[in-house]
Amino acid sequence: MDAVAALQLLIAVAFLSIPVVRSRYGARAQASVEAELGRQGVRSTVMAENGMRLDAGGHETWAPVGIAAALVLPALLSIAGSSWSGTVSWVVQPLVILVNCVILYSNLTAVPSVTAAFARSGDAELQRIDVRSMLAAAEKGFPRWVMPYLQNLRHVVVFAGSISVLAVLAAG
Template sequence: MHTITAVMQLLVAAAFVSIPVVRHRFGPAAKAAAVAELRRQNVRPEVLEENKLRFDAGGHETAAPLAVAAVMTLTAALNFAGADLAQLLTWIFSSLVLLMNVAIVHSNLTAVTSVEAAFRRNGDPELARIEVAPFLHAAEDAFPHWVRAQTYLRNTVVFAGSAVALIAVSLVPA
């Protein structure tokens, strides 16, 4: 069961690594599309930089998924080694990853309303003027079509891999 758990954790780690890889590769195109949409809306594109809005893999967009991948890889290594601590860490981290992925999916599904609210709260009148739905749609369309399938696959791997890891570790005597 340790091997099954570890393999699932490595799949989850790989799924999280894919996030900054895709953003790094296609983020500049998404930004260019978002800038073009802002110009179409007669909004100064500089408002993105002024408010630290980005589409690339910088900052927490890289650090958070890579941290999750590192923790899952470490936990997988402990499972491969059959370490006593592996079971407890699997319960903790696989559960957290499941909950985090629920939050990520929710954030993606409510992106337009969340961004609209964030822009209003920001206090920058230029941000508040942005028509968010076409702005986000333009950025999203700059990513290749396969990225949407990759997102579904990534979420499936994270949910299923974490669930299988938790089931497998629960079958190991304490």
């Protein structure tokens, strides 16, 4: 297997870690959030009523799985010796970098963006939530190694791996 394919498969695994961790620990994180909401005097069901969840449902599964599949395609083409692998990689890798920039931005701006979303919702119950405390409770619901360690490792693998893929393609 060539270096580009190996890197693409490694990046795919990094994205798959998101739904795997959420599937395994999301219910615990959700329970932690619900307890925090109760402490704040907010009904614990308000998140579920508004379609917000911490498990591997919805976009927390289809987005990373879709990205992983998009990375596996050029890796398999490369392993098969197809001349299309480079072309597909030149399209996929910049998109992966862009998507990961959006994810990183979302992680870094979670408190203000969730606060703003709650304010726009028109739901008085959501607007009363201390978002910083709620997100801290969610984070505590996951094992200590998830945030920030796994989260940061995933970003390093995605960014460094993608840049390395593009550098190898450019040099080739």
